[in-house]
Amino acid sequence: MLRVGVNGYGTIGKRVADAVAAQPDMEVAGVAKTTPNFEAEAAHRRGYPVHAAREDRRDAFDDAGVPVAGDLDDLVVESDIVVDCTPAGIGAENRAVYERHDTPALYQGGEDADVADASFNARANYDEVAASDAEHVRVVSCNTTGLSRVLAPLDEQYGVEKARATLVRRGGDPSQPDRGPINDILPDPVTVPSHHGPDVNTVLPDLAVDTMGVTVPATLMHLHSVNVTLETEAEAAAVAETLTDESRVFLVPGDARVAGPAHLKEYAQDAGRPRGDLWENCVWAESIAVEGRDLYFFQAIHQESDVVPENVDAIRAVCTDTEAAESVVETNRALGVGFGESEETRRVAADGEGATASADD
Numbered sequence: 053m054l055r056v057g058v059n060g061y062g063t064i065g066k067r068v069a070d071a072v073a074a075q076p077d078m079e080v081a082g083v084a085k086t087t088p089n090f091e092a093e094a095a096h097r098r099g100y101p102v103h104a105a106r107e108d109r110r111d112a113f114d115d116a117g118v119p120v121a122g123d124l125d126d127l128v129v130e131s132d133i134v135v136d137c138t139p140a141g142i143g144a145e146n147r148a149v150y151e152r153h154d155t156p157a158l159y160q161g162g163e164d165a166d167v168a169d170a171s172f173n174a175r176a177n178y179d180e181v182a183a184s185d186a187e188h189v190r191v192v193s194c195n196t197t198g199l200s201r202v203l204a205p206l207d208e209q210y211g212v213e214k215a216r217a218t219l220v221r222r223g224g225d226p227s228q229p230d231r232g233p234i235n236d237i238l239p240d241p242v243t244v245p246s247h248h249g250p251d252v253n254t255v256l257p258d259l260a261v262d263t264m265g266v267t268v269p270a271t272l273m274h275l276h277s278v279n280v281t282l283e284t285e286a287e288a289a290a291v292a293e294t295l296t297d298e299s300r301v302f303l304v305p306g307d308a309r310v311a312g313p314a315h316l317k318e319y320a321q322d323a324g325r326p327r328g329d330l331w332e333n334c335v336w337a338e339s340i341a342v343e344g345r346d347l348y349f350f351q352a353i354h355q356e357s358d359v360v361p362e363n364v365d366a367i368r369a370v371c372t373d374t375e376a377a378e379s380v381v382e383t384n385r386a387l388g389v390g391f392g393e394s395e396e397t398r399r400v401a402a403d404g405e406g407a408t409a410s411a412d413d
């Protein structure tokens with residue numbers, strides 16, 4: 053059993069902890085945060101040992117009646133790997149703590165790429181990261197994850213001459229009342245390209261991609277308008293087939309009459325998904341169009357959850373000998389990723405494979 057510590061228990065951290073707890077080869081060693089708020093109480097109720105991330109905050113936990121299992125050092129010692137889910141910039145400060153204990157760590161996409169020895173997306177570069185023996189790995193951000201999951205298979209199947217995407221970014225998460233805008237539409241960043249294209253190149257280095265960002269008064273999901281000039285001509289139906297075969301792409305059927313992210317979130321909640329999470333890219337099947345070698349489509353990205361299965365796979369890539377396909381299938385199975393069965397799932401099931409818990413160390 054891999055013992056996984058989660059440092060930072062907010063939007064991403066709480067989901068990563070639950071996803072780790074769902075895996076047959078992993079358990080949650082504990083979680084850490086600085087404030088004994090409702091989320092700390094929820095972590096305690098879920099049975100996760102709660103750690104005070106800063107020694108000077110320990111009294112606050114005692115005063116609030118939230119039992120404290122230890123400090124950050126204790127959590128790192130207890131863990132085979134730590135998933136750092138602290139706010140952007142704090143992960144970089146924490147790397148020294150993980151190094152001091154010689155404990156591998158994952159970081160999130162809010163950190164600069166140079167926080168880690170490698171950036172990770174399971175569909176784009178699991179094998180390279182696993183082979184590199186990198187012990188400090190950054191899981192790319194939600195938007196970059198969403199782009200990488202579609203651009204990797206399109207590049208393999210048809211070749212990508214040039215990808216362009218306009219990212220309509222949600223202003224903040226539903227749990228962030230202090231975010232905005234509340235009545236505006238912001239070029240964000242106003243400079244072009246946005247950081248997302250270069251970030252895709254941290255996991256798909258040879259792919260030509262430019263991105264622009266716009267932030268809007270919405271909290272539910274990001275929405276991407278994607279245009280890809282392919283190297284070979286393809287029918288829209290063939291592209292749809294290619295994307296259907298991806299286990300972390302949900303091709304939203306036209307007859308579902310899903311108008312936008314509000315319907316997608318309702319779809320997930322009706323399906324009984326925890327927190328209404330949508331771990332998959334949601335590509336509108338009807339939007340897939342091809343003019344010559346130019347492909348167009350819309351996809352929605354659930355920023356709170358799409359990186360969660362990627363973190364689970366990154367744990368296996370860093371700590372075990374598990375192959376990419378095995379890990380993805382195991383992660384998907386344990387979480388319930390996929391509204392239908394992908395080709396990848398069918399193939400691995402037919403081969404009788406399953407993720408192993410064989411830790412290297």
Ligand SMILES: NC(=O)C1=CN([C@@H]2O[C@H](COP(=O)(O)OP(=O)(O)OC[C@H]3O[C@@H](n4cnc5c(N)ncnc54)[C@H](OP(=O)(O)O)[C@@H]3O)[C@@H](O)[C@H]2O)C=CC1
Nearest residue numbers: 060061062063064085086087105137138140160162194355
């Ligand atoms: N939300 C999103 O849409 C996405 C976020 N990311 C990235 O994931 C990372 C985390 O983001 P997100 O989950 O949204 O952030 P949140 O603000 O929701 O959660 C951060 C958590 O870290 C805790 N925290 C703050 N300071 C410290 C500290 N010094 N040590 C330990 N814990 C601390 C906070 O609680 P407390 O204050 O009690 O300590 C909170 O639990 C960022 O890099 C972000 O860019 C990536 C993809 C999508």
Ligand SMILES: O=C(OP(=O)(O)O)[C@H](O)COP(=O)(O)O
Nearest residue numbers: 161162193194195196221223355
């Ligand atoms: O990593 C994210 O977005 P990004 O891919 O646009 O950088 C998350 O949605 C967090 O974004 P935020 O920095 O607006 O909270």
